[in-house]
Amino acid sequence: MKLDYKKTFILGLGFFSASIVWPIYNNYVPIMLEEYIESAALIGAIMTIDNLFAVIFQPLFGSLSDKTNTRFGRRMPYLLIGVPLAAIFCFLIPSAASLASLMTFVIMMNFSMSIYRAPTVALMPDVTPSPLRSKANGIINFMGGLAAVIAYGVGGFLYKSNHAYPFYMASVVMVVALILLYSFIKEPKAVQLEEEEKVHQKDVSKNRSLIFMLFAIFFWFTGFNAVETFFSLYGQYILNIDAGDASILLTSFSLAFLAFAIPAGFIASKLGRKKTILLGIIGALVVFIPLIFIRNQLMICILLVIGGIFWACININSYPMVVEMAPKGGMGTYTGYYYFFSSCAAIVSPILFGWIKDMVGSYEPLFLYACVAFVLAFICMLCVHHGDISKEEMEEEKIKTIAENM
Helix, strand or coil, rough: CCCHHHHHHHHHHHHHHHHHHHHHHHHHHHHHHCCCCHHHHHHHHHHCHHHHHHHHHHHHHHHHHCCCCCCECCCCCHHHHHHHHHHHHHHHHHHCEEEEHHHHHHHHHHHHHHHHHHHHHHHHHHHCCCCHHHHHHHHHHHHHHHHCCCCCCHHHHHHHCCCHHHHHHHHHHHHHHHHHHHHHHCCCCCCCHHHHHHHCCCCHHEEEEEEHHHHHHHHHHHHHHHHHHHHHHHHHHHHCCCCHHHHHHHHHHHHHHHHHHHHHHHHHHHHCCCHHHHHHHHHHHHHHHCCCCCCHHHHHHHHHHHHHHHHHHHHHHHHHHHHCCCCCCHHHHHHHHHHHHHHHHHHHHHHHHHHHHHHCCCCCCCHHHHHHHHHHHHHHHCCCCCCCCCHHHHHHHHHHHHHHCC
C-alpha cells in the first residue's frame, strides 16, 4: 500500500486555494472596514464571520455532501458551486464603494467558502486508504501552510502595487485549483449504507471516543488560538518588544509546523496516531511551561520552533482520527464535526482569555492559560480508544519500509 503523491498534491490544491484566501482576507479587509467603521470592537466582530459560518454551515454542507449522489460525484458539486462564487466575491471585495457593498461581498464570500470547505477536506479520506491518511493530511497541511506563506509574501508585494491585486491573485488560484481538481480527481461511487453499518453507527464505545476526541480538539485549539491572537500584545506589554518583532517570533512557530507537517504524518504511521498526538501534547507543554517565565527573545524563538514541531504532531493526525471513526458514507458529516469544534474554539478562546486579561489586568497568564487547555486536551485524548491506525496496518507499513530500504 503506497500513497499516491501526485493525487495527494492535487487534493491539497483545494486546501491550498482556501488557505491563500484567509491571510489576505484577515490582513486587508480590516483596513477597508476602518474606512467606514471607527469601532475596533465592531470590526473585530465582523472579522469573526468566517468562524461563525464555519460553525453553522460547514457541518451542514459536510453532511449534505454525504447524501449527495450526482454524475459529478458527492463532493464535487459543492466545489463547482462554492469555488466560483467565492472567487467572484473575493475578486469584488476591493471594488466595494460603500460599507453596504463591502459587507455584501464579505458575507457572500464567507458563505461561498462554507459551501465547499468541508466537502473539499472530506475528499481526502474518500480517496485515501485509512493507514495513509495521516501522511496525506501532512502533505495537504503543508500545502495550506505554503499558501499562507505565499499570501503574506507575494500578497504583501502585490498590495504595495495595487490594493486589489492580492484579492485578484486569490481568486485566480481558486479557479485554477478547481479546474485541476475536477480534471484529475475521480471520486469513488456513492457509498450505500448497509444494515450492519447502521448498527455500527450505534457503537457506544466509538461514539464515546468521538466525543472525547472532539473535546480534545476543542481544548488544544483553545490554547493555540489564544496564543495566536494575543501574542503580539503579549510581546508588547510583557516582553517589551514591538508588534513586528512579536510577529517574527510567532512566525518561527508557523514555519516549524510547516516544515514538520509531512514528517508528522510519517511518524504516526510508525507509532500510531494517538501516541503521536499524546507525544505532541506533552511536547507542547514542555515548551509552553518555560514560556510562562522566560523573557529572552532568543530562548523564546527556540522554544517556539520546538513547539511548532510538536503542534504538527497534534494537528496533522487529529482529523484522520476523527474520520476514522466515521461510518460508511459519513466522512462529510464527521469533517463537519471537526470544523465545528475547532471553529468554536476560535470563537470562544479569544473572548475567554480577553476576559481573564481584564480580570487580572495583564497578558502575563497567556501561556499558563495555554498549558491548562493542553492539559485538558491530554486528559480527553487518554479516553479516546478508536480512530488509530491498527497494529496490522502499522506492521504492514514497517514491512514495506524495510523492503524499500533493502
